[in-house]
Amino acid sequence: MSTPVEETLVLVKPDGVARQLTGEILRRIEAKGYVIVDLKMVQADRGLLEQHYEEHQGKPFFEPLVEFMLSGPIVAIRLQGNRVIEGFRSLAGTTDPTTAAPGTIRGDLGRDWGLKVAQNLVHGSDSPESSSRELALWF
Ligand code: IDP
Numbered sequence: 014m015s016t017p018v019e020e021t022l023v024l025v026k027p028d029g030v031a032r033q034l035t036g037e038i039l040r041r042i043e044a045k046g047y048v049i050v051d052l053k054m055v056q057a058d059r060g061l062l063e064q065h066y067e068e069h070q071g072k073p074f075f076e077p078l079v080e081f082m083l084s085g086p087i088v089a090i091r092l093q094g095n096r097v098i099e100g101f102r103s104l105a106g107t108t109d110p111t112t113a114a115p116g117t118i119r120g121d122l123g124r125d126w127g128l129k130v131a132q133n134l135v136h137g138s139d140s141p142e143s144s145s146r147e148l149a150l151w152f
């Protein structure tokens with residue numbers, strides 16, 4: 014079976030950086046065999062985040078989400094591999110860290126902190142279109 018080599022945007026969100034989980038998250042990514050093509054630590058600005066999360070504009074968690082993403086540095090990663098878009102989302106686990114499966118980044122390391130927005134450690138692009146759009150924003 015031949016599958017295309019893809020790239021995806023992974024972000025270690027401010028909670029992951031603040032909790033010093035960047036290394037643990039990168040370890041899981043590399044242990045899976047995905048290739049880190051580029052990586053940088055950035056303090057995002059509001060304009061970048063509003064574009065990044067444009068699909069969520071108008072939702073109740075949008076403003077808390079932007080504020081959360083502004084709260085500290087983010088590690089942005091250009092990640093490469095066969096089916097890496099789907100594969101990283103599988104490593105990350107589902108959005109709500111309380112119910113994300115054990116074994117996933119969010120399931121093992123995240124929890125509900127009783128906040129307006131889910132602090133769930135990582136972002137991963139959800140489609141080839143999102144991945145191209147997001148990589149162009151961040152790199
Ligand atoms: P994803 O990160 O799993 O792709 P999205 O639906 O794209 O999830 O939402 C973007 C981010 O917004 C989530 O990672 C999470 O931080 C936050 N979020 C999404 N839905 C909710 C919600 O219902 N309540 C609180 N925060 C949410």
Ligand code: MG
Pocket residue numbers: 137139
């Ligand atoms: Mg998403």
